[in-house]
Amino acid sequence: MSVILSRSLHSFLAWPVSTDYGQFMPVSDLDIHRAAHQWIAKHGDQATAMARQMVEWMRQKGDAEGADTWLRIIVAIGTLGEPPTDARH
DSSP states (O other), X not given: OXXXXXXXXXXXXSSOEEOTTSOEEOOOHHHHHHHHHHHHHHHGGGHHHHHHHHHHHHHHTTOHHHHHHHHXXXXXXXXXXXXXXXXXX
């Protein structure tokens, strides 16, 4: 597979952040939305399809957490691609 990530997107999605206690911090919702926005800017209408390829690539590597992160990005891509609602806050 020849999916190329931008350096900033790759840096926080490819390697989990370790804490001082050896535990890994999950990727924040804000980072997921930033990644989705960047992915849409890079891939346009193909963003979801390309993200699905990343899920498969992560699964093939045996990286379940990475695949889950990409699934979250796919959901965010769908959310960002939806038209605004008439809901009032």
